[in-house]
Amino acid sequence: MEAMWDAQGSAGNADGGAQELIDALERVVPGRVLWHAADTSEYSHDRSHHGWAPATAVVRATSTEEVAAAVQVCRAARVPVIARGTGTGLEGGANAVPGAVEPATGIAAQRSRAVIIDLRGMNRILRIDPDSADATVEAGVLRSELNPVLAVHGLQFVAGPGVDASIGGMAATRASGTNAVKYGTMAENVRGLTVVMADGAVVKTGGRARKSSAGYDLTHLFIGSEGTLGIITELTLKLAPTPEGRTLTVLSFPSVDAAARVVQRCLQAGVDLARAELLDTAQIAAINAYSHTDFREASTLFVELSGEARSLEGQAARLDAIADAQGLLERRRIDPADQERVWQVRHDALPAAQALRPDSYTWSTDVCVPIAHLAQCITETQADIESSGLLAPIAGHVGDGNFHLAFVLANGDDAERQRAAALYRRMIRRALSFGGTCTGEHGIGEGKMSDLIDEHPTGVPVMRAIKRALDPEGLLNPGKMVDLRGD
Amino acid sequence: MEAMWDAQGSAGNADGGAQELIDALERVVPGRVLWHAADTSEYSHDRSHHGWAPATAVVRATSTEEVAAAVQVCRAARVPVIARGTGTGLEGGANAVPGAVEPATGIAAQRSRAVIIDLRGMNRILRIDPDSADATVEAGVLRSELNPVLAVHGLQFVAGPGVDASIGGMAATRASGTNAVKYGTMAENVRGLTVVMADGAVVKTGGRARKSSAGYDLTHLFIGSEGTLGIITELTLKLAPTPEGRTLTVLSFPSVDAAARVVQRCLQAGVDLARAELLDTAQIAAINAYSHTDFREASTLFVELSGEARSLEGQAARLDAIADAQGLLERRRIDPADQERVWQVRHDALPAAQALRPDSYTWSTDVCVPIAHLAQCITETQADIESSGLLAPIAGHVGDGNFHLAFVLANGDDAERQRAAALYRRMIRRALSFGGTCTGEHGIGEGKMSDLIDEHPTGVPVMRAIKRALDPEGLLNPGKMVDLRGD
Numbered sequence: 001m002e003a004m005w006d007a008q009g010s011a012g013n014a015d016g017g018a019q020e021l022i023d024a025l026e027r028v029v030p031g032r033v034l035w036h037a038a039d040t041s042e043y044s045h046d047r048s049h050h051g052w053a054p055a056t057a058v059v060r061a062t063s064t065e066e067v068a069a070a071v072q073v074c075r076a077a078r079v080p081v082i083a084r085g086t087g088t089g090l091e092g093g094a095n096a097v098p099g100a101v102e103p104a105t106g107i108a109a110q111r112s113r114a115v116i117i118d119l120r121g122m123n124r125i126l127r128i129d130p131d132s133a134d135a136t137v138e139a140g141v142l143r144s145e146l147n148p149v150l151a152v153h154g155l156q157f158v159a160g161p162g163v164d165a166s167i168g169g170m171a172a173t174r175a176s177g178t179n180a181v182k183y184g185t186m187a188e189n190v191r192g193l194t195v196v197m198a199d200g201a202v203v204k205t206g207g208r209a210r211k212s213s214a215g216y217d218l219t220h221l222f223i224g225s226e227g228t229l230g231i232i233t234e235l236t237l238k239l240a241p242t243p244e245g246r247t248l249t250v251l252s253f254p255s256v257d258a259a260a261r262v263v264q265r266c267l268q269a270g271v272d273l274a275r276a277e278l279l280d281t282a283q284i285a286a287i288n289a290y291s292h293t294d295f296r297e298a299s300t301l302f303v304e305l306s307g308e309a310r311s312l313e314g315q316a317a318r319l320d321a322i323a324d325a326q327g328l329l330e331r332r333r334i335d336p337a338d339q340e341r342v343w344q345v346r347h348d349a350l351p352a353a354q355a356l357r358p359d360s361y362t363w364s365t366d367v368c369v370p371i372a373h374l375a376q377c378i379t380e381t382q383a384d385i386e387s388s389g390l391l392a393p394i395a396g397h398v399g400d401g402n403f404h405l406a407f408v409l410a411n412g413d414d415a416e417r418q419r420a421a422a423l424y425r426r427m428i429r430r431a432l433s434f435g436g437t438c439t440g441e442h443g444i445g446e447g448k449m450s451d452l453i454d455e456h457p458t459g460v461p462v463m464r465a466i467k468r469a470l471d472p473e474g475l476l477n478p479g480k481m482v483d484l485r486g487d
Numbered sequence: 488m489e490a491m492w493d494a495q496g497s498a499g500n501a502d503g504g505a506q507e508l509i510d511a512l513e514r515v516v517p518g519r520v521l522w523h524a525a526d527t528s529e530y531s532h533d534r535s536h537h538g539w540a541p542a543t544a545v546v547r548a549t550s551t552e553e554v555a556a557a558v559q560v561c562r563a564a565r566v567p568v569i570a571r572g573t574g575t576g577l578e579g580g581a582n583a584v585p586g587a588v589e590p591a592t593g594i595a596a597q598r599s600r601a602v603i604i605d606l607r608g609m610n611r612i613l614r615i616d617p618d619s620a621d622a623t624v625e626a627g628v629l630r631s632e633l634n635p636v637l638a639v640h641g642l643q644f645v646a647g648p649g650v651d652a653s654i655g656g657m658a659a660t661r662a663s664g665t666n667a668v669k670y671g672t673m674a675e676n677v678r679g680l681t682v683v684m685a686d687g688a689v690v691k692t693g694g695r696a697r698k699s700s701a702g703y704d705l706t707h708l709f710i711g712s713e714g715t716l717g718i719i720t721e722l723t724l725k726l727a728p729t730p731e732g733r734t735l736t737v738l739s740f741p742s743v744d745a746a747a748r749v750v751q752r753c754l755q756a757g758v759d760l761a762r763a764e765l766l767d768t769a770q771i772a773a774i775n776a777y778s779h780t781d782f783r784e785a786s787t788l789f790v791e792l793s794g795e796a797r798s799l800e801g802q803a804a805r806l807d808a809i810a811d812a813q814g815l816l817e818r819r820r821i822d823p824a825d826q827e828r829v830w831q832v833r834h835d836a837l838p839a840a841q842a843l844r845p846d847s848y849t850w851s852t853d854v855c856v857p858i859a860h861l862a863q864c865i866t867e868t869q870a871d872i873e874s875s876g877l878l879a880p881i882a883g884h885v886g887d888g889n890f891h892l893a894f895v896l897a898n899g900d901d902a903e904r905q906r907a908a909a910l911y912r913r914m915i916r917r918a919l920s921f922g923g924t925c926t927g928e929h930g931i932g933e934g935k936m937s938d939l940i941d942e943h944p945t946g947v948p949v950m951r952a953i954k955r956a957l958d959p960e961g962l963l964n965p966g967k968m969v970d971l972r973g974d
Contacts, residue, residue, distance in 0.1 A: 220707030
């Protein structure tokens with residue numbers, strides 16, 4: 001079937017061999033295969049600035065068995081397979097490649113050979129056990145679909161980014177978000193997985209026990225593997241009790257350094273931070289404009305505490321004292337009725353940044369460093385942004401040492417993009433020099449493959465050996481994470 | 488060099504090819520190679536009841552470079568390599584095999600081909616950063632060596648079993664212990680590793696950031712791999728602040744069911760249990776006799792709460808109310824000055840069990856189940872113990888759904904041992920039927936390889952593929968975890 005694709009690996013329309021492939025997919029997932037480029041395009045890319053091309057086909061699977069059958073069809077045709085949740089990734093992890101696209105126009109030049117397996121139809125909550133505080137869900141379930149059902153049992157699933165991603169996609173990206181400082185990332189909140197392997201085999205990892213020493217930790221291996229080792233179709237999740245109460249305080253400081261130090265001191269003092277979000281002056285300005293808020297334009301923390309009433313009082317008193325000692329400019333306690341709205345404002349930081357500039361696109365990236373180095377890393381990056389003449393607000397999960405930078409770039413301005421790329425590389429090098437990582441929660445995808453090698457020069461050969469062992473034909477999301485081309 | 492070992496893979500004394508191997512090891516680790524069977528024996532087994540034989544040699548390494556060099560020597564000679572910490576494992580994970588030993592006499596019949604790499608000499612604390620709450624240590628550091636140094640900074644390393652194991656050994660076993668309900672297991676408390684691979688390459692995994700989405704999670708892959716994928720030589724650890732205060736309460740209940748339900752309700756209510764240990768009536772009787780205590784002989788919980796003073800009061804009040812509602816028989820608040828001593832009593836549960844019977848040995852095993860099924864799993868197991876006429880006290884990390892059973896068996900009584908083995912298999916099947924695991928924290932080692940297959944029938948082929956990819960010659964701790972012989 002190779003002949004139907006040209007030398008660049010692209011197909012024209014669904015004819016010749018591609019039609020045979022589509023027919024074969026239709027036989028295993030009848031009525032749920034898309035193949036017109038106009039239809040496949042929206043499934044062929046995430047929210048990143050990275051290149052993509054319309055996939056050959058999209059399979060809208062509704063069960064593990066259908067995913068396994070579709071993978072087997074693709075394997076027989078030697079066609080790459082890309083798993084997809086909501087497409088809210090930021091590093092091209094679910095993009096159909098190869099294929100170039102002009103970021104300014106969004107027009108793809110050619111088609112990708114790949115078949116996308118869309119998992120959003122796998123949206124059943126299979127089991128909730130309030131007594132063991134766990135649940136099993138299909139990979140396409142959204143957090144917004146799960147948490148209202150859990151709330152009835154006094155439970156919540158806490159890991160996840162600001163966007164309403166799928167649980168499977170969050171696991172595949174090793175995502176985290178604002179709650180990670182208290183509850184951990186997806187790595188700490190998934191107990192077991194069902195995974196479809198490159199040969200179509202269905203593997204169950206982990207289980208329902210809160211801990212296990214039984215064998216290699218396959219669950220953690222698949223979490224964060226971005227669909228390159230297997231396709232996650234079901235997940236057993238650890239749940240947390242809904243806290244009795246929550247407080248949200250917005251704190252303004254004279255510097256990033258002071259704000260970061262408050263969080264560091266709280267962690268050292270054992271203050272049980274539920275969320276600790278840092279927004280720099282540029283990001284606060286963007287938010288005020290976008291969300292019609294009037295936060296003081298300064299280095300700002302959004303701090304949530306949660307728990308039992310008496311404990312909350314004690315924690316809040318310690319937070320106040322620590323904040324005052326760092327030159328607090330302003331303290332706003334958010335009324336409980338307004339807390340959700342204020343968090344939404346925080347989650348809208350990226351569109352708020354983009355709205356600063358008409359005819360622009362965003363390039364959002366993240367790094368994570370040991371907390372002691374966070375303030376310095378951000379401050380040096382801010383200075384670099386200023387001297388580079390770029391617009392790039394910063395927001396961070398400061399309790400984790402993790403911050404996001406969103407370049408807001410003019411469409412079609414290549415010189416500006418190159419300045420951004422140079423600053424980006426300096427920021428990654430800076431984070432690594434502090435013992436940090438090139439991505440705290442966005443993943444590697446297409447965008448950070450060379451950064452991964454810089455960060456893990458000795459680890460990448462091990463990763464490649466594992467990739468070759470589990471996907472010897474290189475069919476699962478090729479050209480992402482580790483690139484075996486040229487081996 | 489194969490010829491020097493006989494058909495069972497054993498060597499006589501250090502002569503012929505073995506002498507060449509020892510000479511080569513002496514060249515890379517001068518003055519720190521042992522080879523007399525009398526010397527190697529004590530390094531050739533752990534505390535389990537599983538078979539072992541004196542290793543050909545023991546290398547007492549003091550650096551990652553020495554470990555790498557020794558591995559390369561062994562690889563050239565095609566001799567198995569077994570990493571060893573304190574030898575406190577319970578499933579034979581560090582035992583030198585092949586080679587049979589009579590459990591009743593402890594006499595090994597032959598020698599093992601393997602070379603043991605003893606890591607206890609790698610006992611330096613390399614770095615502590617109080618501001619980022621992390622530290623980097625060599626694998627041979629003991630928890631008892633680390634925590635006094637951390638205490639100066641108001642920090643502690645919380646993961647680990649009752650015995651004073653090495654940090655590297657705990658990681659290799661994915662150990663946990665009494666603190667796991669609050670702080671997690673070794674899997675949640677290690678951020679990065681230095682690992683010597685089968686070919687002598689030195690790999691650095693993870694890093695110092697509190698979270699990362701950069702690449703496959705090699706750190707978690709090596710944690711719990713029991714030296715079969717690589718030898719852990721250094722670890723970067725997550726540290727926790729020393730809590731302001733602690734309470735310890737001993738609670739007696741009319742049944743295991745009531746005790747387990749108290750812990751389950753606490754977790755549901757968000758009571759922040761620091762430790763929650765269950766001891767059954769038989770175990771309490773053993774403890775009273777061994778440690779000269781006078782705890783009521785009933786199903787008993789040792790519950791620790793920790794944190795800030797105001798929060799502690801609130802938590803303690805909720806614990807009391809929940810315990811009372813489950814028919815509490817007796818409540819003893821332990822004076823702060825006595826807490827450490829009472830915890831030592833708990834950690835001595837295994838010797839206390841053995842002391843019940845002269846001329847006996849213990850077979851300690853553990854399973855872990857979803858918390859909702861813990862009481863039933865323990866109660867059915869107790870009934871089975873009684874009807875089997877065996878002595879086997881139970882102690883458990885009930886907050887994790889994890890319990891330990893210690894068979895106390897008469898030396899030389901094969902029939903009794905077979906009854907124990909049959910009960911053991913029923914207990915494993917019972918735990919798996921509840922969605923649990925065949926080991927919560929002891930690991931697979933030699934002892935649970937067939938249980939691992941029962942628990943992860945689809946996962947074991949993936950584990951084998953990873954083992955083959957990272958240790959293609961099968962030199963790292965062969966015959967443990969997954970057995971590639973016969974592939």
